Amino acid sequence: MDNLVNQLKSTALSVGEMFTPVLKESKFKETGVLTPEEFVVAGDHLVHHCPTWQWSRAIDAKHTKEYLPENKQFLITKHVPCYRRCSQMHYDSNLEKIIKEDGDNGDAQDEWVDTHHFAPETTQKVEHADVVEKAPVSNADDDDDDDEGPPMDMDSFIASGGLEEEDPNRYIAPIAKPETQNSTSGDNIVRTRTYDLHITYDKYYQVPRLWLIGYDENKQLLKEEQMNEDFSEDHANKTITIENHPFLNIHMASIHPCRHAEVMKRLIEQLADNGKELGVHQYLLVFLKFVQAVIPTIEYDYTRSIQL
Template sequence: MQSMINTVKGTALGVAGYLTPVLKESKFQETGVLTPEEFVAAGDHLVHHCPTWQWAKGEEAKIRPYLPADRQFLITRNVPCYRRCKQIEYCEDKEKVIEDEHDEDGGWVDTHHYDNAGSPTVEDKVCEMTLEAADTGDSDGEGAAGDHDDDDDDDEDEDGEAEDMEQFQESGLLDEVDPSTDLAQRKEPKPAKEKKSKSSEGDEIIRTRTYDLHITYDKYYQTPRLWLIGYDEDRTLLSVEQMYEDVSQDHAKKTVTMESHPHLSGPSMASVHPCRHAEVMKKIIETVTESGGEMGVHSYLIVFLKFVQTVIPTIEYDFTQNFAMN
C-alpha cells in the first residue's frame, strides 16, 4: 500500500515539477534552495575537492535545458557498504539532532556516523604508531633514555653483532606453533544454527555490497536529490528489499522510495525524498550565521552529503571536506 502511495505521489510531483518555472533569483540564504546555476557551481566545487564524484550527461532524450548538457547530474561509483543497518545499535547518547522541529516526520536525527566506537580514529592510529616507535627499546626502559644519549645509542646499535640466524633456527623457536594458526587450539565450533552466517567453506567472509550514488537537481523542490542503486559482490543488482536493508528503518519506504531516475532509463532507483532538504539547509545556515560564520552556496553539496548520510549510515561515501558549524 505504501509503495502504491509513493508511486502516485511521484507521478504527481513529476507533473508539478514539469510545470514549475525554473528558479532564476538566488534564495539560498533565505530559504536554503538553489538555482540551477548554483547547483552547477556547488557540483564543480564537490568534484574539485572530492574527485570520486564526476559530472554525467545521461541520456540525450532526458537532458534538462536549464542545466549544461555535460553537467546534468553527479555520480560516484563502487561505494562500499560493509554492514546492514540492522547491525547498528541505536543509542540515545550517540544521537545528534540536526533538525529538531516537532513535526509528524520527527525531524532529522543523526544516529550513526558520529559513532566511532569500534573503529580507531586518526588520532588513535597516530598514538599507536608513536607507542610502537617508543617500544623499540628493551624492556628495562633503556630505549626511553635516548633523550640524553642518542648518539651513544646509535653507536652501540651500529657496533652490535647481527643475529645469527642458524643459531636461532637451532634453538627451536621457529618450530613453535603460533596459537592463532593452530587448529587444535582454536575454540570449539559453534552450534549449527550459528553457522548459517558463515560461507559454505566455513570462513568468516564479509560480503561487501557496493553502491552507485547520483545527485540530481530537483526542479520542483529546487534542491539536490540523492539517488542510489546497489550491487552484491558479483556486481549483480540488489533487489528492492535488499537495498532497503541498507537504509535507516526510520526512513525506509517513507523518506527513501523507489522511483525512476530523471536522466536514465532502466530499473527504478532508491531516492532520498527532497521535501525537507531546503528546511534542513536553512537551519544549518542559521546556525552558522549565529556562530559568526558564513556559509557559501558552493559548500551546499558538501553539507548536503553529510546530513543525508543519516538516512544511509552504512554506505561509506562521505570522504569530502570536514564542515564545522562553529
C-alpha cells in the first residue's frame, strides 16, 4: 500500500510540475528559490571550482527541458567513494582537536572543532566502479514524499553557526578511511562502494535536487536496502525515496527538495544578520554542504579549500 501511495504522489507531483510555470523573476533572497537561469549560473560556478562535477545532456529530446540549455540539463559527478556504512559512525572525543585560524584582519582567531583530526589516514589505492547505464527499478517503503516530511537535520547546522564563518566546509568532518587487505593479490587496496551523484533543477519546488545511484565493491548496482545503509537513518525511505530521474530513463535515490528553499532562506537571513551576503552563484556550493547531513559517509565534498 505504501508503495502504491508513493507512486501516486510521485505521479501527482509530475503532473503538478507540468502545470507549474517556469520561474522568471529572481526570488532567491526573499524565498531561497532559483530560476532556471540562476541554477545554470550556480552550476557553472560549481563546475569551475570543482571539476569533478560536469554538466550533462538529457538522454533524449523527450527528456530535454526547454527552460534549460540543451547541454546543461543537469550536473553529474561519478565514482564518489563511500568507505563505510552510517551505522559504523561513532563519536570519539579522542579524535577531536580544536583548530585555530587567523581572522580576516590577522588579529583575531576563529576556532572550530575537527572531530576526526587524529583519525588514521590511509594511502591505499581506491578501486572505483565502472559506469553502469541501467539502474534497478524499485520504490520506497515509507511515505514521506510531500511537504509534511521531516526537514533535513538543519537545526543543528543553523545552531552551530551554519555559514556565519566564511568557510562553511569546516562543519563537515573528514571521514577516516578503513584499511582493507586484498587477500588475492597482496596489494593494499581499499575496496569500497562508490556513488554517482546528479543535481537537477526541480521546476515544481524551484530548487536543486540531489540524486544518487550506488555500486558495491564488485562494481554491481546496489539494491535499495543496501543504499539505505549509506543514508542517515532518519532520512532513509523518508526524505530519501526512489523515483524516476527526470532526464534519464532510470530510477534513482533522491533527496526530496520540499525543504531546500526553507533552509537556504534561513542561511541567507543568518548571513545578513552578520553583515554578509550569499550570492546566487554560490547556491550549489552551499547546497552540497547542508545535504551532507543526509548522506554523511558519501565523500562528494571537494570544496574544502573554497572561500565563499
